[in-house]
Amino acid sequence: MVNRYAIILAAGQGTRMKSKLYKVLHPVLGRPMLQHVIGQLNAVQLDEMVTIVGHGAEEVSDHIGDQSKFVIQEEQLGTGHAVLQAEELLKDKEGTTIVVCGDTPLITSTTYRALFDHHEREGAKATILTTKVLNPTGYGRVIRNENNEVERIVEHKDADDQELLVDEINTGTYCFDNKALFQALQKVSNDNVQGEYYLPDVIEILRSQDEKVSASITPDFEETLGVNDRVALAKAEATMKKRINEKHMRNGVTILDPDNTYISPDVTIEQDVLIHPGSLIKGKSIIRTDAEIGPHSEIIDCSVGEASIVKQSVAKDSKIGSRVQIGPYAHIRPEASIGDDTKIGNFVEVKKTVIGDKSKVSHLSYIGDAEVGSNVNIGCGTITVNYDGKNKYLTTIEDDSFIGCNSNLIAPVTVGKGSYVAAGSTITKDVPEDSLSVARARQTNKEGYASRIKNRNKN
Known part of the structure; x- marks a missing residue:
């Protein structure tokens, strides 16, 4: 088994993004571009991965952590110079090194694996990942010889009329014999208009030494898209969205409007789930079978149980x-745990609360920092008053309790099992089990008083 290594080029400033955010950290369906690249490379089972960083190095390492080793390119002097920064870590090792760009989030592990396999099968010193396009304007052309080996890469501006007809282009992803790569990099010159050291020059150096250079063609041009600006970022997002949605639909998920449904890469969705238009499912959410999401719901790092419905809610x-x-229009905030067969209705907010099975909070309530038992009914307008301006306190509502409309439960407080709280009450003391608690001013009716007010207003 040949050892396999990866070098990820992620040192560019990305000025065309016109953003404070480091380019490779711009998200595609909620995951940074660089994380997409690392995730797909990890699936190939590498022996070592090195990421070349420059601008925003600390921010990148904070996001990626120990998933890769990092080397800083202090000055951005071209792609060849960037790869050379990994010399100390890799130069003496036997094996194959793949060089990829951190702004190519769409390339799959299948393509990476095929490139490795092709390179090693051909016994090449270098292999270029190429693709064919109908309009290759602006791309470097891959020129082959009579033996179908790669002769050279010609940039569009340097190509003659015959070379401009070639539709096979360089994607900027390569495999190299590791030792040959670093030996050739020592010979790369910066004698060009930009004064930079270019990685593609390694191809010409190896060919001049009569070494074999091959190419592996991927049929999917969209997969090789490099993201250099917001327009390309939107294209990458659309392509990734389509890829992910199609995977789920083939696995038995109904997505009514795939163009307007956004599902992050780490989401798990079981079969027979129905997803309505305008839904966003993010993070590592899990949606169980027969659940229904949307329309216009946002689910972030949640598990949604079997046959549950989340409608127009967050x-x-x-x-x-x-x-x-x-829902509709409910807000389930972090650290909520909603039991089976429950109902959280319109304009209800739940935060850091456990709600037991078969309980209902049907509308217009705030339930925060609470433990709610099973078979509890919480009426319209109920609030758990959990915050005194400095600390937050727990409200406990035990099984089979009934909380009347427009009640304020001033925490810390407990409503005992099977108890009733009368509508309009402000509860400041514990309610014993099986009790009725009424905490409101006694009603007083003054008959005829309304007429007196009306007559006074006329005068």
């Missing part, structure tokens, strides 16, 4: 049980 960092109805 849920984040929470667990939603089976056969739950949420």
